Each structure stands twice: as C-alpha cells, then as structure tokens.
Amino acid sequence: MRGIxxxxxxxxxxxxxxxxAVLIFFSFNAGNSTSVFTGFxxxxxxxxFQDEETLSALYNTLVVALLSSGISTVLGTAAxxxxxxxxxxxxxxxxxxxxLPMMNPDIVTGISMMLLFVFAGSILGxxxxxxxxxxxxxxxxxxxxxxxxSVLPKLRQLDSHLVEAAEDLGCPANKTFFKxxxxxxxxxxxxxxxMAFTLSIDDFVISYFVSGPSFQTLPLRxxxxxxxxxxxxxxxxxxxxFVSILVLLIVINVLQAKDEKKAERRRRAAK
Amino acid sequence: xxxxxxxxxVGSPYYIWMIIxxxxxxxxxxxxxxxxxxxxFTLENIKNLSExxxxxxxxxxxxxxxxxxxxxxxxxxxxxxxxxxxxTQKMMIMLVMLPMWMNLLLRTYxxxxxxxDTGIINSLLSKIGIGPFHMINTAGAVVLGMVYNxxxxxxxxxxxxxxxIDKNVLEAAEDLGANMFQRVFKVIFPLSVPGVVSGITMVFVxxxxxxxxxxxxxxxxxxxxxxxIDTQFLNSGRNMGATLSLVLMVLILLCMLLMNQFASNExxxxxx
Amino acid sequence: xxxxxxxxxxxxxxxxxEKVLDGIDLSIEDGQFxxxxxxxxxxxxxxxxxxxxxxxxxxxDVFFDGKRINDLPAYKRQVSTIFQxxxxxxxxxxYDNIAFGLRVQKVPKNEIAERVAEVIKxxxxxxxxxxxxxxxxxxxxxxxxxxxAIVTRPKVLLLDEPLAALDLKLRKDMQVELKNIQxxxxxxxxxxxxxxxxALSMSDVVVVMDGGKIQQIGTPxxxxxxxxxxxxxxxxxxxxxxxxxxxxxxxxxxxxxxIRCVDKGFGKNEPVDVVIRPEDIxxxxxxxxxxxxxxxxxxxKGVHFEAIVDVDNFKWMIQxxxxxxxxxxIGLLLNPDDMHVMRKSxxxxxxxDYSSFSDEMDYISDPDYxxxxxxxxxxEAEE
Numbered sequence: 033m034r035g036i037x038x039x040x041x042x043x044x045x046x047x048x049x050x051x052x053a054v055l056i057f058f059s060f061n062a063g064n065s066t067s068v069f070t071g072f073x074x075x076x077x078x079x080x081f082q083d084e085e086t087l088s089a090l091y092n093t094l095v096v097a098l099l100s101s102g103i104s105t106v107l108g109t110a111a112x113x114x115x116x117x118x119x120x121x122x123x124x125x126x127x128x129x130x131x132l133p134m135m136n137p138d139i140v141t142g143i144s145m146m147l148l149f150v151f152a153g154s155i156l157g158x159x160x161x162x163x164x165x166x167x168x169x170x171x172x173x174x175x176x177x178x179x180x181x182s183v184l185p186k187l188r189q190l191d192s193h194l195v196e197a198a199e200d201l202g203c204p205a206n207k208t209f210f211k212x213x214x215x216x217x218x219x220x221x222x223x224x225x226x227m228a229f230t231l232s233i234d235d236f237v238i239s240y241f242v243s244g245p246s247f248q249t250l251p252l253r254x255x256x257x258x259x260x261x262x263x264x265x266x267x268x269x270x271x272x273x274f275v276s277i278l279v280l281l282i283v284i285n286v287l288q289a290k291d292e293k294k295a296e297r298r299r300r301a302a303k
Numbered sequence: 304x305x306x307x308x309x310x311x312x313v314g315s316p317y318y319i320w321m322i323i324x325x326x327x328x329x330x331x332x333x334x335x336x337x338x339x340x341x342x343x344f345t346l347e348n349i350k351n352l353s354e355x356x357x358x359x360x361x362x363x364x365x366x367x368x369x370x371x372x373x374x375x376x377x378x379x380x381x382x383x384x385x386x387x388x389x390x391t392q393k394m395m396i397m398l399v400m401l402p403m404w405m406n407l408l409l410r411t412y413x414x415x416x417x418x419x420d421t422g423i424i425n426s427l428l429s430k431i432g433i434g435p436f437h438m439i440n441t442a443g444a445v446v447l448g449m450v451y452n453x454x455x456x457x458x459x460x461x462x463x464x465x466x467x468i469d470k471n472v473l474e475a476a477e478d479l480g481a482n483m484f485q486r487v488f489k490v491i492f493p494l495s496v497p498g499v500v501s502g503i504t505m506v507f508v509x510x511x512x513x514x515x516x517x518x519x520x521x522x523x524x525x526x527x528x529x530x531x532i533d534t535q536f537l538n539s540g541r542n543m544g545a546t547l548s549l550v551l552m553v554l555i556l557l558c559m560l561l562m563n564q565f566a567s568n569e570x571x572x573x574x575x
Numbered sequence: 576x577x578x579x580x581x582x583x584x585x586x587x588x589x590x591x592x593e594k595v596l597d598g599i600d601l602s603i604e605d606g607q608f609x610x611x612x613x614x615x616x617x618x619x620x621x622x623x624x625x626x627x628x629x630x631x632x633x634x635x636d637v638f639f640d641g642k643r644i645n646d647l648p649a650y651k652r653q654v655s656t657i658f659q660x661x662x663x664x665x666x667x668x669x670y671d672n673i674a675f676g677l678r679v680q681k682v683p684k685n686e687i688a689e690r691v692a693e694v695i696k697x698x699x700x701x702x703x704x705x706x707x708x709x710x711x712x713x714x715x716x717x718x719x720x721x722x723x724a725i726v727t728r729p730k731v732l733l734l735d736e737p738l739a740a741l742d743l744k745l746r747k748d749m750q751v752e753l754k755n756i757q758x759x760x761x762x763x764x765x766x767x768x769x770x771x772x773x774a775l776s777m778s779d780v781v782v783v784m785d786g787g788k789i790q791q792i793g794t795p796x797x798x799x800x801x802x803x804x805x806x807x808x809x810x811x812x813x814x815x816x817x818x819x820x821x822x823x824x825x826x827x828x829x830x831x832x833x834i835r836c837v838d839k840g841f842g843k844n845e846p847v848d849v850v851i852r853p854e855d856i857x858x859x860x861x862x863x864x865x866x867x868x869x870x871x872x873x874x875x876k877g878v879h880f881e882a883i884v885d886v887d888n889f890k891w892m893i894q895x896x897x898x899x900x901x902x903x904x905i906g907l908l909l910n911p912d913d914m915h916v917m918r919k920s921x922x923x924x925x926x927x928d929y930s931s932f933s934d935e936m937d938y939i940s941d942p943d944y945x946x947x948x949x950x951x952x953x954x955e956a957e958e
Contacts, residue, residue, distance in 0.1 A: 037383040041395065044380050044454075048402050051413035051451065054423060058416070066416040067423045107317055114314015126314075129321055132329070135504075135559060137512030139529050140552045143536065144328030147335055147545060173324040176317070193662035196629050199649040200656045201676030201727060211679070215666035234406055236515070241536070254408045258519070262412070270409045277404045281397065295709075 052274060059267035066264055076268040086269065089253035093233055096164075096249060100171035101228035107172070108179030108228075109221055113209070115180065116187045130177045138174075142241035145170050149242060162244035170242040171232045178231065179224035186220030187213075332552070335545035348546035355531060355547060359554075362528040365442060366511035369449035373457040373506045374499070376450070381461035381498075382491070385468075396462065403455045408515060411448050415519050418444060440522030448516040449506075456505040464498025465491065500562050508555055579641070580605040580731060580763050581626055586635035588621055588787075595621050597787040599635070603765065603780075605730075608757050610766045612774040613784035614810070619767045622784070623733050626765065628652045640730070654731040655724035659739060661716050663708045669695075669719050670704040676727040694722040697756065714745050721756065731763045738773065750777055771811045775799065783807050804917055808850040809926035815891045816927025819849040819916070827916055830886055832865045834909060838916035848917045848927075853881070853894040855913035864906035873901050883929050890929040 062071035080086060115126055133141050146162070149169075153161035190213065198208040214221075236251035243252060257266055339345045384395045402410065417423045418438040428434035438444055468491060476490045514529030521527070528551055535544030581603040588596040596618045603609050611619040624630045625637060628649035637645050644652065655676075663672050670691060677687045695701055698718040708716065717737060724732055734753075738746045754777055757764045768774055774781050775795040783790045783798060783806075791803045802808035805816050819829030824839035829849050841847060861867040868886035882899055884891045884907065891907070899905060 037379075037386075040379060041383055044376060045398055047451070048399070048454070051410060051417060052402060052405065054417060055409065055413045067419065067421060067426050107320065111314050111317030114311060114317065117311075118314070126318065126321070129325055132325055135508070135556065136552055137508050137529075137555060139512045139514065139532060140332070140548045140555075141328075143532065143544065143548045144332045145324065146536075147331040147541070148324070148328040150541075151331055151334075169324060173320070176320070180317075191660065191662055193658040193660065194664060196627075196649065197656065197658055197662040197664075197723075198675070198679075199629075200627060200652075200654075201679065201723070202650045203675070203679040204648075204650050207679060211675075212664055212666075216664075218666075230404065234404070236406065236408055251406050251408060254406060254412075255515070258408060258412050258415075262416070266409070266412060270405070270413070273409070274405055277401065281401065281404075285397070 097232040104175035112183035138237035142238035175228035182224040186217040377457040385465035582638035610778040655729035804920035
C-alpha cells in the first residue's frame with residue numbers, strides 16, 4: 033500500500049514538473065527551436081537581458097505590485113477593523129460584496145472594471161483612459177478581499193479583553209490600536225500583503241482588460257511574446273522566474289523553521 | 304455607541320472603494336448589456352445570445368470534464384499526503400504550490416511546445432520512427448491545459464479538509480470494525496465534502512472562463528466563451544461582450560449557489 | 576465611618592432586551608475585600624464591568640469617591656482590572672507588560688523602572704523580566720497580571736474570576752497571596768467568583784447575586800449562618816431546605832413535627848422555609864427523635880460520611896462521623912440553634928431536596944428539555 037501511494041505521488045509530481053523541466057531545459061538550447069535540442073548555449077539569456085521591452089515590463093510589474101499591495105494592505109486592514117465591529121446584517125452585506133471579485137471569473141471582473149473606466153472616460157471626454165492608473169486601481173480592488181480575509185480571522189481571534197486591558201491601564205482607543213491590536217494581528221497583515229503582492233505580480237486576465245498599450249506588465253509582455261513566433265528567450269524568462277520563486281520559497285521556509293525552533297525552545301523553557 | 308461610530312469611520316474608505324469599484328462595475332456590465340453602441344436601450348444583445356449557445360455548452364462541458372479529472376487525480380493524492388508524516392506533508396504541499404506561482408501563460412506555453420505537431424513528443428517519436436501524432440488543437444489538449452493549470456487548486460482544499468479530520472474519529476471507525484474502504488467511504492468522504500466543494504468551484508470557474516488555454520492549445524476549433532468575449536472587446540463589440548460576461552457571471556454564481564447549498568445540506572444531513 | 580469608594584445606584588442593564596442587571600444598589604467601603612458571588616449569568620461580571628467602565632448602564636448612576644463617573648471612559652478611571660484569562664499582551668515580555676500602563680501615562684523612565692521592580696518583587700517574579708508571556712505557567716501569568724494591574728496604583732482593583740484557570744492547590748495558595756497583597760496595598764478589591772468557598776475564605780463582605788439582583792450582602796459568617804432566602808442557603812454550602820410553618824416565636828413546625836428553634840419575629844402561622852445544614856444534624860436511634868427516616872445512600876468523604884436520608888419522601892442530606900449503612904432506619908436530632916428560619920421567597924421550593932445534586936442531572940435524561948438559548952447568550956455575554 034505504501035509503495036503504491038509513493039509511486040502515485042511521484043507520478044503526479046512528474047506531471048506537474050515535467051513541463052517546467054522542459055521549459056528550463058530548452059532555455060539552454062543553442063538553436064532557436066523549443067523542441068529540438070542542438071547544443072548548450074546562454075544566448076537566449078543574453079537576448080533577454082538586452083530586451084528593453086521585457087525589462088521595463090518587469091519594472092512596471094514590480095512597481096504596480098508594490099504599490100497595489102501596500103495600498104490594499106492599509107485600506108484592507110482598516111476595513112477589517114471596521115467590518116469586525118459591524119452588526120451581523122451589515123457585515124453580511126459587506127462581506128458578500130467583498131467576496132464578489134474572488135467568486136467572479138477574472139474575465140468578468142476585468143471587463144466590468146474596464147467598462148467603468150471607459151464609461152468614466154467617455155464622460156470626461158477621453159478615449160484613452162486605460163493605463164497605469166486604471167491598472168493600479170484594478171489591482172488594489174482584486175487584492176483587497178484577500179487582505180481583508182486574512183486580517184479578519186486574526187481580529188476575531190484577538191482576545192477582546194486585551195483591548196480592555198489596555199484601556200484599563202490608561203491607554204486611549206487610537207493608541208491601543210497601534211500598541212496592542214496591530215502587533216497581535218501583524219501575522220495576518222503580513223500574509224495579506226504577501227498574497228496581494230504575488231497575486232498582483234501573477235495577474236494576467238484582469239490586467240489584460242484594464243491596461244492600455246502604453247503600459248505593459250510582465251504577464252502582458254509574455255502574452256504578446258507568445259502571440260508571435262515563439263523563441264526560446266521565453267524559456268529563459270520562465271527559468272529565471274522559476275528560480276527566483278524557488279529561492280524565495282526556500283528562504284521563507286528556512287526563516288519559518290528558525291522561528292519554530294525558537295518557539296519550541298521557549299515552550300521547553302516554560303516547562 | 305460612540306465606539307461603533309468610530310469603527311464605522313475606520314471602514315468607510317473601503318466601503319466607498321467597494322461601491323465604486325465592485326458594485327458600480329457590475330452595474331456597468333448590466334448597463335452595456337442592455338444598450339447598443341450609441342447608448343440606447345435595446346434587447347438585441349439578449350436576442351443574439353442564442354448564437355452563442357453552442358459555445359456556452361462547449362465551455363461548460365470541457366470545464367466539467369477538466370474538473371472531474373482534477374478531482375479523480377487529486378482526491379487520492381490529497382488523502383495520501385494527509386496520511387504521511389509531517390515533514391513529507393510540508394514538502395509535498397510546497398511542491399504542489401510551487402507551479403502555481405509560475406504564470407499560467409508560461410505553463411500553457413510549455414505544453415504547447417510539448418504537444419505541437421513539431422513538438423517535443425513528436426520529435427522524440429520520429430527518432431524511433433513513429434508518428435507524428437496530431438495532439439494540439441484538440442478538445443483533449445484544451446482539457447489537458449485546464450487540468451495541468453488548475454490541479455493544485457483542487458489538491459489544496461482537499462488536503463486541508465482531510466487534515467482537519469480528527470484522527471480519533473478514524474480510529475473510532477476502525478475500532479468499530481470498519482475496514483479501509485468503509486473508512487474512506489463512510490467517514491473520510493463525508494467529512495471531506497467541504498473540501499470537494501471548494502475544490503470544484505476553484506477549478507471549474509477558471510476553466511469555464513479561460514481564453515488563453517483554449518487559444519494556445521485548442522486553436523480555432525475549440526473557441527470557448529472566454530475567447531468570444533475577448534474577440535468581442537477587441538473588435539469593439541463592447542455591448543455583446545458585456546452581455547456574454549453578464550450571462551457567464553450569472554451562470555457561475557448560480558453554480559456556486561447550488562454547490563454551497565449541496566455542501567450545507569450535506570453537513571446538516573451528517574448532523575442528524 | 577469609612578469613606579464610600581464605589582457607589583452604585585439603581586443600575587439596570589439589558590443586552591438585546593434581556594435584563595442582566597435589575598436595579599442594583601451597592602456601596603463599597605474603601606479598603607475592603609468585597610466578593611461578588613453567584614452562578615454564571617447572575618450579573619456579577621456585568622457589575623464589575625460597569626465599575627471598570629467597559630459597559631455603561633442603561634439607567635442608574637455610578638459614583639467613584641463621591642463623583643458621578645457614568646461617562647468617564649475606562650482609560651481615565653482609577654480602577655484596574657485583572658481579567659479572567661489575564662489578557663496579558665502576547666507581543667510584549669513580562670517587563671513590558673507590567674510597564675505598559677506607566678508608559679502610556681508618560682511616567683519618566685527611571686520611575687517606571689523603579690515601580691516595576693517594586694511590584695515584580697512583590698509578586699515574586701524577580702528574574703522573569705525578559706521572559707515571553709507564552710513561556711510562563713498559569714500561576715506566573717497570574718502574577719504578571721496582578722503586577723500589571725497594581726503598578727499604576729489604582730484605588731480599586733477589580734478581579735474577574737482570576738483564579739478560575741488555576742488548579743485546586745495553587746488556587747488556595749493564590750487566595751492567601753491575593754489577600755496578603757490586598758492588606759499590603761490597603762486598597763479596595765472587588766472580586767468576582769462563582770466559588771462559594773473562595774468567597775467565604777477571602778472576603779470582608781460577600782455580595783450574593785442571582786438573576787441580575789443582589790440577594791444578600793453580608794460578612795461571610797452572616798451569609799452562611801443567616802441566609803435570607805432559599806437561593807442563598809442553597810448556593811452557599813450544602814443545606815436541607817424544608818417547608819415549614821412558624822407557629823409562634825421560637826416554635827416551628829415542619830415534617831409533621833413541632834420543633835423548638837431560636838428564630839422569632841414572624842407572623843403567627845406564617846409559612847416559612849427552614850434551613851438545616853447537613854453537618855448540624857445528629858444521628859440517633861429512631862426512637863430517640865420524632866424525626867426519622869431511611870438511609871438510601873452513603874458516601875464516604877474522608878472526614879465524614881455523607882448520607883441521603885428519606886424522611887416522608889423528602890431527601891435530606893446529613894454529614895456524620897458515625898458509621899451508618901444503606902437501608903438503615905435512623906433518627907435525626909435537631910437542637911434549637913441548628914435551624915435557620917427564612918421568609919418565603921420566589922426561590923422557595925426550588926432547592927433543598929437531595930434527590931439529585933444538580934438540576935442538570937434532571938435535564939440530561941429528558942429528550943424534550945431545550946436549554947434556554949437566551950439565557951445562554953446572556954451567560955456568554957457575561958463572560
């Protein structure tokens with residue numbers, strides 16, 4: 033039984049990773065085919081680093097991701113604090129609307145926002161509204177539910193007596209938020225920020241509809257690259273993306289493991 | 304009372320944002336659906352929907368097949384992961400999540416290079432004198448793309464539902480004489496239903512509404528509803544595109560409502 | 576007469592239309608150890624939270640040192656609270672938890688260090704300053720909570736079931752320690768508990784509450800020996816409460832017998848409740864006493880036996896050091912001062928029979944019994 037289950041796990045992993053391995057393998061191809069390997073070379077990486085358009089798309093992606101996740105973290109954390117105090121009925125209404133962008137297919141969210149921007153543009157007499165601004169607004173909007181949903185449970189878990197204890201010791205409400213509430217929901221806020229950041233970096237569908245020709249992010253750049261004749265420079269790009277994700281995950285894991293060890297030691301000290 | 308006012312104030316920037324950028328855009332979709340290019344009221348778009356009936360059926364069919372295959376692959380995997388030791392679990396979940404962080408476009412593109420007529424499989428096969436086989440631009444290729452891209456979305460909720468099952472419950476079932484298959488069907492499956500439901504929605508929604516996967520792997524023969532909406536907007540058929548989006552949205556919200564209903568009924572049935 | 580530090584006038588509070596406090600009047604003298612005692616949902620925690628400033632009353636007034644403080648927010652009140660599960664700040668270490676109140680009040684740094692060191696010494700936590708809260712045991716956390724509350728030098732310390740989470744023996748030690756700290760500081764302690772033993776052993780004054788009302792205020796001895804009604808008699812210690820008629824002063828009739836007692840001041844032939852504590856009953860042979868019954872159960876308790884005796888279908892509890900056996904017929908001998916006579920109240924007939932020890936026992940085998948949801952909610956809100 034154990035053998036079968038191990039074999040099955042390996043099989044599924046092969047399915048998940050084979051295409052990625054193939055991408056990486058052919059990024060080192062000397063020829064310009066993505067299916068016939070003719071020799072080792074780094075020429076496609078060289079080509080990639082000389083491709084101004086891709087590099088600026090990467091820069092745009094990072095700017096939008098940082099801005100949108102930062103803004104949505106602040107806005108979403110404040111929203112979670114407010115929502116947490118709403119009565120049942122109001123909370124239901126707000127949460128149902130908040131969930132909409134998550135439940136809706138991305139294509140519908142993208143189109144609905146594009147229609148809003150186009151409509152607003154037509155009122156303002158401009159037919160060229162789509163660009164950095166609209167992209168940023170859209171990213172903030174689809175990030176917000178994830179921030180709210182990762183902060184809300186932390187607020188609910190927060191012992192309400194902590195807030196009272198702070199007040200009891202002479203701390204006014206707004207000070208209490210920064211001195212007591214925020215440090216204790218920080219893990220949720222950080223999770224929300226990281227989710228927002230990765231979603232923003234990864235998003236293609238919504239960006240595709242709300243961005244104009246003047247502003248391109250990396251996924252949009254990949255889209256236009258795969259539209260034309262494919263060249264192994266895309267493979268090189270994929271490889272770099274995969275490697276940076278891998279490194280990031282390993283770093284996060286090592287840090288987490290360290291934290292856990294520390295907590296474990298503390299627990300033992302308590303005994 | 305004063306406290307509540309203050310916290311309402313804290314949330315209010317978001318409430319305003321939510322109304323302008325979530326509620327109003329939805330109304331925009333409805334507005335464009337019922338107007339023509341000059342902004343006059345019309346039911347023309349709704350009438351024209353019948354032209355797209357086949358596309359809707361195809362999208363739902365392929366989405367459903369992909370979802371089912373994902374469920375069949377993921378269920379045993381999630382179960383096996385949830386039964387293995389803690390370090391293996393962590394490792395496996397990391398491995399499942401890692402491809403999700405790669406952009407969908409790249410993952411789809413990679414399959415394209417694999418199954419093309421001059422792709423990797425065919426070029427390898429030709430070396431031993433077989434083929435070539437035509438794989439790309441078939442319904443199978445589209446389903447493959449969906450399954451590959453969205454499989455992790457099925458594995459993760461199933462896994463988290465299964466780890467929530469109290470080990471003692473399984474031991475109790477064993478203690479009461481249930482064999483492994485009975486334990487799976489009478490205890491594990493009913494308790495994993497919430498995970499199944501969220502897995503299905505998480506795979507079905509992006510599958511039905513995809514347009515990139517079908518463009519790259521399905522060619523012109525397997526145009527899905529997402530492709531139609533995309534082309535409508537590219538060719539300034541904004542109003543028809545909005546109508547199709549509206550229908551897609553309503554369809555998917557109905558599906559989810561149905562699924563949630565199913566899930567909550569199941570829970571109640573379990574309580575009785 | 577001592578100065579009244581806290582004065583509650585006719586306080587009424589309702590949550591979602593359910594009255595939680597119903598006309599509470601309570602005066603607390605400076606420097607006393609006062610305990611609010613009652614079952615869960617009785618309103619004791621709500622009363623405490625009103626004094627702390629976490630709830631404002633729907634009607635009635637709260638006075639602190641003679642000044643009305645209804646609208647004074649919690650952070651401006653000179654009272655400190657020790658919360659049930661301590662509510663220590665998990666993100667701060669022991670020192671920073673204790674220093675919190677002084678820091679927000681902008682006390683100079685060297686004074687903070689001095690005062691924190693002083694209270695840390697007082698609660699025996701020297702050496703723990705840098706420790707994280709989650710590395711402390713329950714008893715240590717308890718001490719941090721006490722230190723954090725007293726370092727700001729409040730005039731009144733509110734304690735919300737602070738010992739509930741500790742195990743029995745540690746709880747007894749902490750009772751002594753709390754009492755010592757109170758004597759040392761000389762400030763008022765208002766202590767909430769549902770544990771009658773805790774209340775009796777620690778307090779100067781016990782306030783017994785039920786159903787949002789104060790049932791009785793008195794010294795522990797008063798409360799135990801002279802309960803005003805069946806609720807108080809039943810809640811504090813064990814008691815047999817039987818229906819009786821006060822024939823005249825010093826003569827009460829119950830269980831078919833006229834018996835001499837020391838109570839007076841009731842009307843002629845007034846129906847009353849008679850409380851007899853199990854430990855006051857002497858076991859004699861059946862012919863030596865007019866009151867006799869059949870022993871239906873005997874439990875060995877170490878110091879004594881606890882027996883249930885059926886006297887005309889009313890189950891009495893008696894505690895005796897004499898050897899008795901199930902099925903034995905025994906006589907129950909009562910001296911005049913073994914009985915305490917109470918006027919009839921809304922609680923008459925609800926308590927005092929030992930067919931079962933808890934009400935819950937009667938409910939759990941009744942499939943039609945549905946727990947009253949609203950009262951549950953109130954109890955939750957209380958906590």
